[in-house]
Amino acid sequence: MSDATIVSVNNLSVSYTSGGLKVDVLKDISLRLERGRTLGLVGESGSGKSTLASTFLGALRSGSFISKGTVEVAGQDVFALPAPALRQLRRNDVALVPQNAGSALTPTMRIMDQIAESLHTPGMDRAAKRARAEELLRLVRLPNPAQALGKYPHQFSGGQQQRIGIAMAVAANPALLVLDEPTTGLDVVTQAAILDVLADLQQTLNMSMVLVSHDLGVIDKMCTDIAVLREGRIVESGATRRVLAQPQHPYTQGLVYSVPRVDVPGIPPSMDTAAIDAGIQSTGEREVYVRTAPSGTPPVLQVRDLSIDYRRRPVPGTGPTVQGVSFDVNASEIVALVGESGSGKSTIANAIAGLQRTEAGTMVLAGGADLARTVSARPKGIRQAVQLIFQNADTSLNPRKTVHAAIARPLQLFGIKKTTVAQSLAEVDLPLGFAQRLPGQLSGGQRQRVGIARAIAAGPSLVLADEIVSALDVSVQSSILRLMDTMSRDKGIGFLFITHDLAVVRAVADRVVVLYLGRVVEEGTVEAIFSETSHPYTRLLLDSVIELGDDHDAKPRNVKDEIPAAPPEFGCPYASRCPLVRDVCRTKAPPAIRVSEGHQIMCHADASELSPSTLAHS
Amino acid sequence: MISLFAKRVGWSLVTVLLSTILVFTAIQSLPGDAATQILGQNATPEAVATLRSQLGLDEPAISRFFSWLGGAFTGDFGTSLLDGKSVGAEVGRALLNTSLLAAVTILVGITLSVVLGLLAGLFRDKWPDATISTLALVGMSVPEFVVATVLVLLFSIYIPIFPAVVVAGQDASLAELLPSIWLPAAALVCALSAYIIRMMRTSVIDVLDSDFVLTARLKGNSTSRLVFKHILPSAMLPTLNVIAMNIAWLIGGVVVVESIFNYPGIGTLMIRSVQTRDLPTILMITVLSALTYVLCNLLADLAAHLLNPRLRFPRSAK
Ligand SMILES: Nc1ncnc2c1ncn2[C@@H]1O[C@H](COP(=O)(O)OP(=O)(O)OP(=O)(O)O)[C@@H](O)[C@H]1O
Ligand code: SF4
Ligand SMILES: [Mg+2]
Numbered sequence: 028m029s030d031a032t033i034v035s036v037n038n039l040s041v042s043y044t045s046g047g048l049k050v051d052v053l054k055d056i057s058l059r060l061e062r063g064r065t066l067g068l069v070g071e072s073g074s075g076k077s078t079l080a081s082t083f084l085g086a087l088r089s090g091s092f093i094s095k096g097t098v099e100v101a102g103q104d105v106f107a108l109p110a111p112a113l114r115q116l117r118r119n120d121v122a123l124v125p126q127n128a129g130s131a132l133t134p135t136m137r138i139m140d141q142i143a144e145s146l147h148t149p150g151m152d153r154a155a156k157r158a159r160a161e162e163l164l165r166l167v168r169l170p171n172p173a174q175a176l177g178k179y180p181h182q183f184s185g186g187q188q189q190r191i192g193i194a195m196a197v198a199a200n201p202a203l204l205v206l207d208e209p210t211t212g213l214d215v216v217t218q219a220a221i222l223d224v225l226a227d228l229q230q231t232l233n234m235s236m237v238l239v240s241h242d243l244g245v246i247d248k249m250c251t252d253i254a255v256l257r258e259g260r261i262v263e264s265g266a267t268r269r270v271l272a273q274p275q276h277p278y279t280q281g282l283v284y285s286v287p288r289v290d291v292p293g294i295p296p297s298m299d300t301a302a303i304d305a306g307i308q309s310t311g312e313r314e315v316y317v318r319t320a321p322s323g324t325p326p327v328l329q330v331r332d333l334s335i336d337y338r339r340r341p342v343p344g345t346g347p348t349v350q351g352v353s354f355d356v357n358a359s360e361i362v363a364l365v366g367e368s369g370s371g372k373s374t375i376a377n378a379i380a381g382l383q384r385t386e387a388g389t390m391v392l393a394g395g396a397d398l399a400r401t402v403s404a405r406p407k408g409i410r411q412a413v414q415l416i417f418q419n420a421d422t423s424l425n426p427r428k429t430v431h432a433a434i435a436r437p438l439q440l441f442g443i444k445k446t447t448v449a450q451s452l453a454e455v456d457l458p459l460g461f462a463q464r465l466p467g468q469l470s471g472g473q474r475q476r477v478g479i480a481r482a483i484a485a486g487p488s489l490v491l492a493d494e495i496v497s498a499l500d501v502s503v504q505s506s507i508l509r510l511m512d513t514m515s516r517d518k519g520i521g522f523l524f525i526t527h528d529l530a531v532v533r534a535v536a537d538r539v540v541v542l543y544l545g546r547v548v549e550e551g552t553v554e555a556i557f558s559e560t561s562h563p564y565t566r567l568l569l570d571s572v573i574e575l576g577d578d579h580d581a582k583p584r585n586v587k588d589e590i591p592a593a594p595p596e597f598g599c600p601y602a603s604r605c606p607l608v609r610d611v612c613r614t615k616a617p618p619a620i621r622v623s624e625g626h627q628i629m630c631h632a633d634a635s636e637l638s639p640s641t642l643a644h645s
Numbered sequence: 646m647i648s649l650f651a652k653r654v655g656w657s658l659v660t661v662l663l664s665t666i667l668v669f670t671a672i673q674s675l676p677g678d679a680a681t682q683i684l685g686q687n688a689t690p691e692a693v694a695t696l697r698s699q700l701g702l703d704e705p706a707i708s709r710f711f712s713w714l715g716g717a718f719t720g721d722f723g724t725s726l727l728d729g730k731s732v733g734a735e736v737g738r739a740l741l742n743t744s745l746l747a748a749v750t751i752l753v754g755i756t757l758s759v760v761l762g763l764l765a766g767l768f769r770d771k772w773p774d775a776t777i778s779t780l781a782l783v784g785m786s787v788p789e790f791v792v793a794t795v796l797v798l799l800f801s802i803y804i805p806i807f808p809a810v811v812v813a814g815q816d817a818s819l820a821e822l823l824p825s826i827w828l829p830a831a832a833l834v835c836a837l838s839a840y841i842i843r844m845m846r847t848s849v850i851d852v853l854d855s856d857f858v859l860t861a862r863l864k865g866n867s868t869s870r871l872v873f874k875h876i877l878p879s880a881m882l883p884t885l886n887v888i889a890m891n892i893a894w895l896i897g898g899v900v901v902v903e904s905i906f907n908y909p910g911i912g913t914l915m916i917r918s919v920q921t922r923d924l925p926t927i928l929m930i931t932v933l934s935a936l937t938y939v940l941c942n943l944l945a946d947l948a949a950h951l952l953n954p955r956l957r958f959p960r961s962a963k
Contacts, residue, residue: 084863118865130856135878135954144874145864179954195864 030102033203033235034060034083039096041078041087041259052078052091054259060252062202065229065236067250067267069243069282071500072471074256076239077126080205082106083237084121085113101202118147122201126208126239128192132180138164138191139176145198163194166231167224185368186217190224197228204229207239214367214527219571219582222249241500243286244573247271255279271575277302280309285501287508287530289557289572293317294509294534298502318512320537320552321359325393327488327521328356328379333388335374335545345593347386349374349545351616356489356521358393361511363532363553364525365568366542367590372525374545376491379523380415381405393488411441414482416475418494423478424466430477431462437485446484455480455510472503476510483514490514493525508535529572533557538625541565543601544594551626559638562628563605566642599631606642607632653946657939664935665717665928669710672924678702679726679922700726713928722932723925727918732925736914740933743899743910745819746826750833750895755888758838762845762884763877769850777842784839789898793832793905800828810907822909829906836898837891844887848880855879882952889945893938 041053053075060066068076081087082098085105098105101120108116122145125131133141142160143153151159157176164172167190180188189209196204209225210218222245229236240246246253247267254264255278263276274280281298288295293315302309336347349371356362364372377383379390381402390398396409414437417423424433434448449459455476466474475495482490492511496504512535514520526532532539532553539556541549541564549562556565570582594600595613602612609631617629620637628637636642680696681688697703716723722732765777784792801809811825852858853876861875903912911930918926950956 086859086863114865114867116865117863123860123863125856125860127856131860133857133861133875133879135952136874137954140874144861144866144870179958181955182958 031061032059032099033062033101034058034066034237035099036079036082037097037099039079039082039098040094041075041082041091042094043088043091049094051094052259053082055095056259056261057096058254058261058264060235060237062235063233064251065238065249067246067253068237068239068256069241069246069253070256071282071502072241075259076241076256077207079256080207080237080239081123083203083205084117084123118145119199120201121203121205122196122199124189124192124196124204124206124209127212128188129180129185131192132188132195134180136179137176138178138180141191142176142195142198145195147199160194160198163198164191166197166228167191167194168220169194186213186221189213189217189221193221193224193228197232197234200232201234203235203237205237205239208241209238210245211240211242215529215568215571215573216367218245219573222573225249242573243271243283243501243575244577247575248573248577248579255282277306277308281502283575284309284313285505286575287501287504287528287534288574289530289533289569290574291315292533292553294512295501295505297505297509315534316509316512318361318535318537321357321516324358324360324519326355326357327393328523329389329391330354330375330379331389331391333375333378333390334386335371335378335383336386337374342593344596346596347545348594349378350594352388352542352545352547354540354547354550356523358488358519358521359515360537361515361522361524361535363536363539364523364542365527365529365532365539367527367568369544369590370542371545372527372542373493375542376415376493376523376525379489380413380491381410382415407441411437411485412488413491414485414487414489415491416478416482416493416495418497424474426466428465429462430457430464430466430469433466433477434462434481434484437481441485443484443486446486448484451480451484454483454514456506470503471499472507475499475507479507479510479514483518483520487520489521489523491523491525494527495524496531497526497528504531505534511535529568530574541568544590546594546600547629548601549628551622555623555626558626560622560626560628560634561637561639561642562601562630563607563632563637563642564601566637566639567604570639599629607636650943650946653943657943660939661932661935665714665931666710668927668931669706669713669924672919672922672927673706675922677922679924682921683727702726713925717928717932722929725926726923727921727926732929736911736926736929736933739909739911739914742822742908743903743912745822746829746833746903746908746910747895747899749826749830750837751892753830754834754837755841757834758841759845759881759884761838762842763849763872763880765842765846766849766853766880767872769846769853774846778846781839781842781846784835785843787835789832789836789901790905792835793829793902796828796831797906811909825906825908829902829908832902832905833895833898837895840891841884841888845880845884848883849876852876852880878952882949885945885949885952889941893941896934896937 036056036058039053039056040051042049042051044050056079068080070076078088083100085108093106100116103116105113105116139157139160142163143156146156146159160176161172164175169175169187169190183191210221213221226249228234238246238249250267253267253270254261255276257278263270263274263279270279271283274283281303285295285298296314331353333349333352334347335349338347352375354362364375366372374383378385379398381398381400384401385399392398392409392412398409402410431448434451438446438448448462452459452461457473457476457480469477496507499507508531511522515522524536536553538552539550540547541556541562543564549556549565561569573579591603595602598614599605599612599617602608605612611631617631619627619629620634621627622634630637679700680693680702684693684696701709713723724730725732725735761777765774768774797809800807807828808825858871858875861871899910900912900915903910904916907913911933914926915930918930
């Protein structure tokens with residue numbers, strides 16, 4: 028191994044034993060990373076990305092072992108190192124930013140102490156360490172670094188915790204930084220900001236990086252090299268741009284084609300596993316399915332001036348969590364509710380589902396049924412008409428009840444005789460044999476199908492789908508989106524589809540409601556929202572999306588990603604971040620600008636100012 | 646925060662009051678009273694009646710309770726029905742002796758069980774864990790009087806290093822008591838430790854599984870730093886309540902163990918007072934036990950507050 032090589036993996040196999048059988052997690056992996064370069068590890072959930080990445084730190088999940096091969100980092104065979112030398116390697120040469128920084132920071136230790144632990148320069152006193160820690164926090168652009176040092180992890184937001192995790196990892200100036208899904212679960216704006224920080228750090232500190240991600244856009248932006256994993260094997264590797272632009276292996280092709288794009292409407296094709304197993308090359312065409320929006324269907328839900336307040340008493344200068352929200356969902360229509368985390372998407376869905384009390388406003392179903400009361404006080408008919416599908420199918424299905432029992436329950440509860448469990452399963456394309464399985468025996472996508480089948484079985488007119496594809500691999504995302512499309516058309520169900528992923532919105536939504544700090548800032552058809560004229564906040568969201576094949580260097584950098592903790596009491600919620608802000612924005616609620624039929628933007632600025640060029644974020 | 650603690654203190658006082666009422670009624674409903682117990686079976690009804698009126702037992706129960714309560718509030722717990730001595734002084738002396746026993750037990754017991762639980766968790770499924778867990782299981786299933794008897798057999802009969810029973814009476818000095826404290830303390834430690842060890846072990850295992858311990862390990866931290874800085878504080882949190890509960894339960898164990906070893910503490914006094922229906926003494930002991938119980942729980946909450954930054958710095962304080 029030459030000096031220029033930082034990582035070299037040679038014929039590595041990692042296994043664990045289950046019921047006396049040896050199961051391979053990684054099979055015969057070989058790869059090499061030169062100093063100063065960035066390697067992206069991609070693949071579906073369970074493909075072994077994290078396992079491979081953690082071997083660079085000499086770590087394995089308990090129960091796993093190296094059955095073959097070696098891993099060399101900075102010229103040292105990590106799994107042959109005695110414990111003290113391995114500790115030395117971890118202190119000085121490689122560092123990890125774990126998947127979820129929130130749970131990776133020790134809850135009982137102050138930030139200062141956690142960073143100081145990684146500062147090993149001999150003769151450094153407490154004051155020097157403090158100064159260095161502060162500098163590190165400034166490097167990752169954490170607001171108020173000096174103050175932050177004395178705080179505990181839970182006092183920071185997810186994005187801030189991620190920054191602290193990165194600061195902690197680079198504290199010892201490692202030669203290699205390993206990042207496991209560093210931005211998964213963060214919203215687009217925070218993601219863009221954190222990736223900027225990483226790119227800058229790599230420049231200043233001259234590090235090599237390994238980035239694990241299932242997001243091909245992120246890999247495309249950040250990585251010089253890529254390795255695609257499937258079932259523990261590398262199926263394709265090389266220079267990122269080339270591999271992603273002209274994928275050679277059918278699996279890579281499938282992955283690339285199944286990514287939804289903000290600039291291309293339509294649902295991408297799902298991955299054809301059978302064809303991939305057979306080694307059949309794709310035709311090289313990405314055939315998307317473009318949904319046609321229903322026209323003239325009556326509303327199934329009308330929300331008017333909805334306000335929800337979590338505060339026990341009014342706090343001067345701040346307004347309620349959700350205020351003045353109005354929108355319709357029509358029959359057969361898919362309406363997307365988008366916004367950063369904390370913008371109140373789930374709060375609104377919960378209010379419609381009757382899980383959250385409202386302060387003011389009305390919510391009315393088709394036929395005039397009022398949704399003012401919470402779920403326990405709602406008549407059966409209303410409970411049947413409004414169904415909720417959760418973000419996490421894992422936790423919303425009872426692990427000890429079979430699929431059959433899960434779907435039979437709404438049928439029983441609402442006395443539905445027409446539909447059978449078998450029919451419901453068929454509707455979501457699950458084989459009948461699945462009825463007797465337990466949720467633990469299903470994949471993520473299959474579990475989400477069961478969740479949909481259960482909701483649909485009740486025969487609802489409105490389905491609230493809260494981030495139902497966010498946790499799924501792109502390869503199964505499309506098929507769930509297709510299912511939603513079919514259900515809306517065949518059964519006339521209106522969907523309120525909650526997501527923070529704009530590409531998914533573009534793929535499947537008919538209309539979009541953009542939410543910021545619990546206020547609607549823009550509403551319109553999907554084409555209108557993705558058109559040139561946008562609310563400044565929508566523009567920020569659109570500009571922050573990182574897509575495969577973008578010209579990443581041309582994108583705005585270092586945007587302000589700090590959302591205020593609470594909405595302001597008066598004026599426009601976006602005033603504290605808006606590049607077009609004027610005095611009136613802080614005192615008066617913005618009026619609706621009607622850009623076109625069914626497209627309105629809440630803003631004090633002139634419509635002509637709301638174009639990409641004037642809104643370029645500095 | 647302050648108001649929360651004020652509320653807790655308020656409830657604690659209510660708990661103490663309720664337990665005195667409960668004990669008063671219970672003793673009241675037992676057959677016989679102090680007069681019959683003092684004079685014995687063959688006393689004439691006239692003698693009993695005279696003693697009763699001397700002791701004030703002929704007044705209605707309610708008024709007796711309230712006059713006791715009034716005294717108790719001013720710190721006067723009345724006089725013993727048995728010998729007319731001040732209850733406060735007598736119980737105070739016994740309390741001092743018991744406190745000595747309890748202090749030794751708690752100090753040794755908690756340290757020992759936290760350390761053992763930590764070791765068992767760190768060496769999960771290896772021999773140290775197997776040994777410690779088995780011992781804890783034994784400690785849990787064997788009642789303290791058996792443990793006490795075995796200890797006496799072992800350490801005062803086979804290998805006579807400790808006295809089997811305490812010969813010194815109520816007024817024994819510290820020097821007289823000390824040698825005889827170890828066997829009762831050991832018996833109590835056994836009863837106290839088992840649950841704490843189990844809880845500590847489970848919570849150490851949970852914490853070891855967490856992302857933050859993995860991260861701390863991958864930062865190249867030494868094992869000792871890992872254990873004391875990253876694992877121990879988080880693992881202690883769920884254990885605190887179990888510790889508090891076990892210390893509170895210790896009160897019951899004390900009665901049994903003291904009477905076995907004839908140790909001149911609250912437990913022995915309690916048994917004697919119940920036998921003689923000496924209500925003022927019983928009530929004062931009740932107040933003390935109840936106070937100990939609520940105090941333990943309050944202290945556990947306070948400790949949790951100190952250990953858990955989430956409680957000290959709520960998110961909104963950002
Ligand atoms: N010790 C073990 N016992 C049982 N299963 C294991 C063990 N180690 C790894 N696996 C399995 O090996 C596979 C690879 O796991 P790994 O965490 O590396 O996947 P990943 O690509 O990072 O997935 P994700 O995208 O969900 O994070 C998974 O199916 C995992 O459940
Ligand atoms: S210009 Fe004013 S009203 Fe429009 S988004 Fe900016 S701050 Fe809000
Ligand atoms: Mg992973």
